[in-house]
Amino acid sequence: MKSSKYFSLTCLKIANKLLGVYTSRCDDAQEMTVESNILMSDSLENPPVNDIVQTITLKFNQALDPATLADAIELYRIDQHGNAVKEACCVKIDRMDATVIQINNQEITRFAQGEAYQLVIKDTLGSKTKGALGCDYVGYFATNVDFNFAGNSELNNERTQIIIASDFHLGVDDSFAELQKNKKALVAFLNQVKNSPDVKELVIGGDLLDEWFLPMDYQMPDSEAAFFDQVAANNQAIVEAFNAIINAGEIKVTYVPGNHDLLLTADDVKRIFPGINQARDDLQGLGSYVTGPNSEIVIEHGHKYNFFCTPDPLSNRNITNNNTSILPPGYFFTRIATTCVVEGHPQSNNVFAEMIPNKDDESQFNAYLYYQTWKAILSTLPVKEGFDDKVLKTNIDGFTENYAINDCIPQQEKETGIIDMTLYQHIQDTWEERQAINGIAVKIPTSEAITKAAVDEFTDIQAQTQYFDLDPSKRIVVFGHTHVADVIPMTNCENKKTIYANSGTWIDNGQGYPTRTFVVITPAKADSAIETVNLYQYLPDQTIVQWTEGQALHI
Incomplete structure (x- = not known):
């Protein structure tokens, strides 16, 4: 399922045959290549995401015969059922370069966001010197969904988007807490989330209140509850910003436990964040949250698979x-x-x-x-x-x-x-027993669990091992924990594309990785075929920047 901006039309004839558009004349076709200004793939299962598409430019290696252009280019939008619905489009050969075709939608405006498209170059298209292609070409691409806090008009102010942010590490004492400089930015971020007309859910992916990042000589109070109340008091503006979102009642806020707040009980969370939803397993310190229109999204902190960070109910x-x-x-x-x-x-x-x-x-x-x-x-x-x-x-x-x-x-x-x-x-x-108690589906060998605990990619791959390889209904998995924000395409047990994302962190020092990061998942619009996953960084000036290339799923 490759995506590329460069295609050899004759090289794709086998793939196109599998898609049902192969014609027998391909065997006699003269080789013609084409370069596109947008990413396309030969499979609807892996439509590459293009942030903005206004004009599709196809540059061939041969000058084209204008007489063969009529009806040779067809554009289709893929609907929610996977059907190709023909879209009116404007097609012309560039006046200054006969090797170039330009394709626009009928309004000659930006293509609709959050859609999957099929582009067909029919076998009737020919060059001036070598005749018709003799082979249909089909390419697929997707358009990304813009995220901004003011709202996206193409979403019609409907609350569909899911924001996942994690690893805030709110500390009890700013003389050593990991989150100090980014406090103001976090409050501003939460205020903007609250006022966004498109956000349906805010998921806190663990490590919200930090009970681990303490000096060795720190004297704990007499109760866990007292400690977490002190953390909340030291981060009052942030707690109030979360509670403002909860109290407004328009955005569902969910907390998932992390390792740094392993001992934060359900009652502690209710006391500090009244009305918040909590996703918890039976064992204290673990939890996963399933959401999405088809329960296709799983969000957990990711410490569950770490030998040094998952709960240990046996050793001491x-x-x-x-x-x-x-x-x-x-x-x-x-x-x-x-x-x-x-x-x-x-x-x-x-x-x-x-x-x-x-x-x-x-x-x-x-x-x-x-x-x-x-x-x-x-x-x-x-x-x-x-x-x-x-x-x-x-x-x-x-x-x-x-x-x-x-x-x-x-x-x-x-x-x-x-x-x-x-x-x-x-x-x-006791690692085998601990995995069973903690509900780790695919057991990790002890030596591997110990030696790879500090390897970020080892945590990432657990999305594949523990979810995508086992349950085809889960198409998107989001972890935190490693502080390394990313969006990575994967494949499930049915050979369908899946997406893993890491939400990163908000601490001041990202140790060479971005901080103030968050994931946005946009479920498919009405009658659309794709769901998108994007990673953003929140900047001190209260704007956002996309951090990695977005990914899309054909649902």
């Missing part, structure tokens, strides 16, 4: 004496990472012990891989504190002690060579 209950304890190890290395940032990435005198891996014992080798991951993280994020110093304050999720960094890092006994750890003891052996 003998330490916490808490049957609901679920904090995974990512919580502790985030506390250490925050300290590194607060301390200005200091020089460290800490030394990592060399370990000898036991490749003959799967459990022990996975423990070694787990150690290597910790080593890589702490080598990049050094702290002043010694590894044996009891500097990690807890008072959270059943943890009450102060821990040393070495309580988190696996240790190897010199005499036996056994690798073990104080916190998350035997975590490498």
Whole structure:
């Protein structure tokens, strides 16, 4: 299902035969090529998106015979049932260049937005020197839907669009919170969302209130509820902006849990954001939201598949004496990472012990891989504190002690060579069970889960593995978590095009990636055949810019 601006007409005859437009005269056709100013493909299943189409320009490699132009070009719009409906169009050969054809709609205006089109070049079109093509050519393309907060007149002020934004990381203290400079922009963004006549839903894809990005010496209050109330108070303008959207009642606002707000309960969310919809699984800290006209869209944070970030209801209950304890190890290395940032990435005198891996014992080798991951993280994020110093304050999720960094890092006994750890003891052996508890459909091998946890693309590919390969009804999947905003076309188990999007983040420092990003999904208009997915960046001047090429699905 290729898309291109350059086509060899005779090379496409096999594909065109599959589409039912092949004629026997193709075998005798002289080779003619054509270059288009817009993206087209040979399949309706993969109509490439063009942001603005006003004039379709086709440049052939041979001068055309004007006498053969009549009725040789046909334009069709694809309706919601997949039928090709003929559209009136204006076709002419360029006065200055006989190799060029220009095609416009009848009004000679911009093509309608959010539509799929079929362009047919009939076999009667010929050149001055080599005669008729002898073969029909069919190309498909789609037109994108403009997004702006003032409204798109082609959507008739109907609320259809879905905005997904995630990873706001609202912090409890602006001396170390990741969202500070972008606070004003976020309030402005939410105010514009509230006033948009086209927006039907706003989905918060996790990591809204941040309970992880805290220095090691941060003293938690006596209750989780008190902590989250403090976060809300520190971000009052943002909370009020969300609540204004909820209270207006015209846009459905949905919250999906992330790992940084893993312990944020349904009651906490109701208290801070009254009237908000929540998409939660049975286990605290997980949830996915299904929406769209045909329930074709799934939105979740994406931490579910991460060894270090998905809930861990197994490892530490003998330490916490808490049957609901679920904090995974990512919580502790985030506390250490925050300290590194607060301390200005200091020089460290800490030394990592060399370990000898036991490749003959799967459990022990996975423990070694787990150690290597910790080593890589702490080598990049050094702290002043010694590894044996009891500097990690807890008072959270059943943890009450102060821990040393070495309580988190696996240790190897010199005499036996056994690798073990104080916190998350035997975590490498419970991954299979943890996946079952957390509802991961396609199990990820332990070694792969450990070594690829920090690889952004590993999270992205879970959209393919956990959704598109299993359920053909799910055509669009949106994650957050990685902070790497993108829109990626994929293919499902029925060989139909699907779309994965990552909503990115709103924190101040995108670590080399864009920040203040959000995804917009526009379901098909009435009698239209395509649904579009676009990624935007919100700018400090309260305008938006499209960040990547949009994608469209033939529904």
